[in-house]
Amino acid sequence: MKIVLRILAVILFIVFFGFALKNTQEVALQFFMGYELRGPLVLLLLGFFAGGAALGVLAMVPTVFRYRKEAARHRKTIVTMEESVQSEASRNEQVPSPDGVVRY
Numbered sequence: 001m002k003i004v005l006r007i008l009a010v011i012l013f014i015v016f017f018g019f020a021l022k023n024t025q026e027v028a029l030q031f032f033m034g035y036e037l038r039g040p041l042v043l044l045l046l047g048f049f050a051g052g053a054a055l056g057v058l059a060m061v062p063t064v065f066r067y068r069k070e071a072a073r074h075r076k077t078i079v080t081m082e083e084s085v086q087s088e089a090s091r092n093e094q095v096p097s098p099d100g101v102v103r104y
Contacts, residue, residue, distance in 0.1 A: 020042040029037040029044060037044070 023041040023045075025041055026038060027041045027044060029039075031037065
């Protein structure tokens with residue numbers, strides 16, 4: 001499986017490298033109020049892709065923190081329940097005998 005993933009990674013690298021070599025022409029990106037950004041097409045695409053990925057990760061941060069907080073609360077509840085079960089078991093140290101178990 002590792003070999004298949006490495007072959008796929010090499011193929012993707014070759015495809016993206018070829019894309020970068022074919023798109024080296026300079027482009028002008030027009031913003032509001034006359035601001036203009038000039039650069040190679042592939043670098044502008046890479047920059048905006050990286051910026052979009054960073055914004056996506058930042059948008060997920062509140063959700064991740066909320067889930068971590070909820071998981072910590074659940075862990076605390078589990079620990080309390082386990083402690084109560086252990087304290088109950090220590091009070092009733094008598095081992096229960098099986099009722100109505102018939103062996104053939």
